[in-house]
Amino acid sequence: MLIIGEKLSIIAKRVREAMAKRDKGPIQEIAKRQYEAGAGMIDANIGPAEDGGEELMEWMVTTIQEAVPLPVCLDTTNYAAIEAGLKVHNNDYGLPMINSTSNDPERFPMLELAAKYNCLIIGLTVGKGGLPADEEERAAIAAEIMARAMEYGVPLENLYLDPLVLQIATTQEQAIKVIRAVEMFQQLNEPPMKTVVGLSNISNGCPKNVRPILNKYYFLMLERVGLTAAIADPVEMKEAFEEKELFEKVLNGEEIEDKELMRVMKKTIDVIEGKTLYAHSYLEM
Template identity: 30%
Template sequence: MNEQWTIIGERINPGFKSTKALFETKDIAGIQALAVRQAEAGARYLNVNAGMAGEKDHGFARDMVKAIQEAVPVPLSFDSASPELQRIYLTTYDADKAGGAKPMINSIAETRLDMLDMLAIRPCKVIVMASERLEDGAGRRNVKAQDVIDVARRMVAHTDRLGVPHDDLVIDVSVSAMAADSEGLTRMALDAIRTIGSDPDLAGVHITGGISNIGQQLPAKTTQGADLKHKLECAFLTIATPLGFDTILGTPWKEYHLLPEDDFVMEVFRDFITRSGLDALRQVRKLYKA
């Protein structure tokens, strides 16, 4: 696994059908095996999202955290918008079993600043959602890079006041599906990464996004059988990494790498991010028809 990125293993999440089945049957041994596979593949954190299974059964959520920590020494990232469930996760977590490493809260946003109260339970690393903002008392989706940047700055100011070091902050700029990206959201994310990564007031923060989102709704391979989804993830990384993107929420056993500039997917991806509307979507079609 390339050491230039911190990999947060994404697979303990009901968004994956096989994992959802483990939750439905409360297959603790299966969840442990999934944790081990991710850790052995190079994950430096494991994201834990018990979904509705954890919401409905807090005992299951506790048992799952304990079981994962029995199986692997990797620190955990707790993914829930529920303060109650986050409290259960954080009070169950045993730092000694993770070599003293802090857990991670995934995530805190302007629309749920009460989640900052969780830091009173124990010191944590924090993923900050910069893809949405609070406006007129309601959450709004960001579609402009400047809005993402402004939210990142405001959220870091909040955590600065609480004494959270920048090295414990990970800003999630949100990565969108190319197949439906007629608004230039991929370009927005890259523009935001560029500014956040070079802002001296944000020096030391980390930048992330769920790069598996890029290939959603697209076939895994082109009509000629060539790899597509994973190549698109690598194309995004090729541009984003030099700008400051250093943390991947993804599948650890994928071979993440930078692409050469003459790679066909890389060339089309660079063209795609300069376009909007139907013009951009035509480039996506060009990829899987290649």
């Protein structure tokens, strides 16, 4: 399992300010913390970065790789910024990843870059229109992205299919469909296609205390169906791995000693599987 550390995102105030000031300190500190928690790659989300995106991505990639011996996941819609990042990326630490292409023609140029620089690329299974309704729609879009990748000369082993995790608080029924999509994606090729998720979106909009719980157990449910990679909080994922054995037991209907933990796990499984209706206080019922 590849954990792609999500914490260097322009959405976070501290990161945004450090990016603006080109202050390496916070960026490198956050990169190191994620590396120490087990991240195998660091996501650098600079947003749309319409002005000065190239220089910013260059700076991010070199700043991160000065601090940790990891590849970087280049996260922006700005094509030129991605290319600038790829040019300075130190591939001795592993291949960089482009985040992302999709079935939207505007995103096809990202495949060109993936071919030209021989790097990894995320294929988000959405088209130009609305969100995919279910796992079948996601798989159909995935197949189109795969065909497009081959057309552009991107080897399929470099493509990571992303089913697009949605918020459980507003679209609960999608949680299980995404798990099924991860299963289906793997069957689209031999050897199986690689998969990735933007994990934390599952708990977006949920209360603070509930978020890590949903993130961890949703991750473990995706992991057991063969997920290859997750953009996530590596500290949370480390905890998830520590709880994995217990979680498997609860998932199989076995008893575990810690009854409170068992209750929390069971309730979360029921919410993810759509067996009970989500509410912010679902753990308190």
